[in-house]
Amino acid sequence: MKIFKTIIAIILCFALCFGGYTAYRYISNHDTIPDSETVSEYISNDEHINYYYSKLNDNEQYIYETVYYAYSNFESSIIIQNSDPDTISLIASYVIYDHPELYYVNPSYTYVNDTKYILYPTYYYSEDEIEDINKQLEEKISPIIQEAENLDSNVDKAKYLYDYVIENVEYVVRSGEDQTMISALLDGQSVCAGYAKAYQYLLSQVNIDSAYIPGTSLVSNSTTGHAWTMVEINGDYYYCDTTWGDITTGSVHSCNAYFMMNSDEMLRCYKPDYDFYEKTQDYAINYFDSIGCYMETYERGILSKAVRSNDHVAEIKCGNEDVYNKVKDEIKNNYLAYYVLKENGKWDNSDTYYCNDYLYVIELYY
Numbered sequence: 001m002k003i004f005k006t007i008i009a010i011i012l013c014f015a016l017c018f019g020g021y022t023a024y025r026y027i028s029n030h031d032t033i034p035d036s037e038t039v040s041e042y043i044s045n046d047e048h049i050n051y052y053y054s055k056l057n058d059n060e061q062y063i064y065e066t067v068y069y070a071y072s073n074f075e076s077s078i079i080i081q082n083s084d085p086d087t088i089s090l091i092a093s094y095v096i097y098d099h100p101e102l103y104y105v106n107p108s109y110t111y112v113n114d115t116k117y118i119l120y121p122t123y124y125y126s127e128d129e130i131e132d133i134n135k136q137l138e139e140k141i142s143p144i145i146q147e148a149e150n151l152d153s154n155v156d157k158a159k160y161l162y163d164y165v166i167e168n169v170e171y172v173v174r175s176g177e178d179q180t181m182i183s184a185l186l187d188g189q190s191v192c193a194g195y196a197k198a199y200q201y202l203l204s205q206v207n208i209d210s211a212y213i214p215g216t217s218l219v220s221n222s223t224t225g226h227a228w229t230m231v232e233i234n235g236d237y238y239y240c241d242t243t244w245g246d247i248t249t250g251s252v253h254s255c256n257a258y259f260m261m262n263s264d265e266m267l268r269c270y271k272p273d274y275d276f277y278e279k280t281q282d283y284a285i286n287y288f289d290s291i292g293c294y295m296e297t298y299e300r301g302i303l304s305k306a307v308r309s310n311d312h313v314a315e316i317k318c319g320n321e322d323v324y325n326k327v328k329d330e331i332k333n334n335y336l337a338y339y340v341l342k343e344n345g346k347w348d349n350s351d352t353y354y355c356n357d358y359l360y361v362i363e364l365y366y
Contacts, residue, residue, distance in 0.1 A: 039065045042072070048204060049232075051211035052094035055276050059083070063091045067119065071095060071105045074127055078119040088117055097212040100197035100204075103180035104130050136186060145205045154208055154233045155285055158240070159259060161202045166246040166254040169195055192243040196227040199242045203231065213239070215272040219358055226270060230277060231260070237278035238285060239266040250352065251365040253313045257356055260287045268358045288317035288361075295319060298326045300340070307344045307364065314364040324360040331355075337364050 043050070043065045053064050063080055067088075070078040080088055096102055106122045125133065144164055148157045165184065172178065172189035184190035184198035196212050203210045209232040217226050228241040238260040245258040261269070262280035288294040293306045296319035306314035318324035330336035331353055341347040341364065351366040 036062065039069045042069045048098055049209040049211060050098045051209075051230075052098050052276060056091070056094070060087070060091055063088060064095055067092050067095045068099070070119075071099075071102050071121060074123065076120065078121065079116055080119060081116045083117060085117060088119055092119060097214070100181045100201040100212070103182045103197075104133075133182060133186070137182070140186060141202065141205065144202070148202075148206050154206075155260070155287070155290070157206045158203065158208060158231060158233065159287070161199060161206070162240055162242055162245065162259050163254045165195060165199050165202070165242040169198065169242075169246070171195075171243065171246060171248070192225075192227045195243040195246070196229050196241075199229050199240065203229075208233065211276075213270075213272050213277055214274075215270045217269070218271055219269055225273075228258075228266075228270065232278075233285060236281050236284060238262060238280060241269075250354070251313050255363070256287060256291075256293075256315050257317070257359045257361040257363075260285050261359065265359055288315070293317065295323055295327065298323055298330075300330075300336070303327070303336070303362075303364075304340050304344060307340055307346060307366075312366060314366075316362055318360040318362070321360065324355075324357075324362070327362055328355050331362070340364075341366055 040062070043053070046068070053061060056064060059082060063083055066080060067078055069075075096105060104124045106124055144161070148160045151157050151160060168188055169184045170189050171191060173191055174183070174189060177183055177187070178189065178191045179193040179197075180190075181194060181197040181201045184194040185201070190198070193214075200210045200212050211230040212227060213230050214225060214227045216224070226243070228239060228243070231238050231240055239262070240260060241258040245255045247253050247255045262283045263278065264280070266277075286294060291309075293302060293309075293314075293316045295302045295316055303314065303316055306316050316327070318327060327336070337351070337353050338347060341351055346366045348366060351364070353365065354363045356362070
């Protein structure tokens with residue numbers, strides 16, 4: 001019976017590998033998993049934040065280390081014991097979340113053989129192709145990283161890279177090609193996963209720790225998955241969404257509302273898939289306040305300043321719901337936007353506005 005089960009498993013293995021993943025190159029020139037000491041030492045040399053790794057227990061961390069080692073060294077099979085397929089699959093996802101540079105990995109399925117599990121990864125590219133892609137990537141982003149590193153603060157660096165992703169990536173669904181940082185950084189066409197991983201990777205290049213956060217939107221009725229980025233600066237945690245920050249309707253622009261949200265704001269907009277996210281403690285980084293566009297009490301002059309400071313879009317953020325509702329009411333019922341734009345010589349009959357009820361942000365388009 002064991003022989004029969006093994007034969008069936010092998011048949012299923014080949015069917016899945018060559019049927020479900022025929023579009024991908026399967027690398028089979030590596031098939032040896034090193035001892036546990038080698039595996040653990042390998043990840044100790046990794047310079048990434050490894051946020052998800054830090055949330056695991058000892059046994060789960062060892063599984064993570066084994067998977068990471070195998071992915072990084074193009075192993076064709078990963079032998080794992082003392083676990084179960086669901087846990088292995090989840091931890092394999094965590095490895096990808098922590099490592100956007102593993103864009104070439106396509107985790108597939110597990111093969112069960114009584115007491116052990118073997119994860120058979122497939123790879124989008126050969127090792128030679130990956131070397132070539134990495135060279136292209138370095139050439140493309142080196143000047144961008146240099147520009148960011150020349151800026152004074154980590155907030156400025158994070159904002160520069162946030163704007164770069166938004167201004168250079170177009171939201172395009174391309175089946176099988178839109179989930180990686182490469183789709184965003186080299187192809188310039190991606191979806192939320194690619195946007196978030198690209199931003200995560202760029203931040204790592206300027207030594208800013210960040211983490212990929214998957215989940216769903218609470219803003220729309222859609223249950224489609226979404227992804228955004230948690231950023232650590234000065235020991236506190238903030239959230240950025242380069243996908244939603246990429247405004248392509250009305251007045252095209254990089255929206256500040258989704259840059260450096262605090263954790264409460266993040267949870268008003270999204271539901272993370274896991275409890276792995278950090279609470280903002282001090283909210284010392286308030287980007288709107290730093291550019292003079294934050295309204296703790298109703299002040300018409302702040303909206304006027306925002307208009308004078310921008311050519312086509314003025315954004316202000318309100319400190320609480322009462323102030324936000326006051327500004328909204330003044331715009332809707334007392335022509336506040338008209339008068340402010342008129343006073344600053346920017347009124348046109350086509351001008352409009354947008355109110356973000358989740359983040360208390362108001363935008364004027366002119």
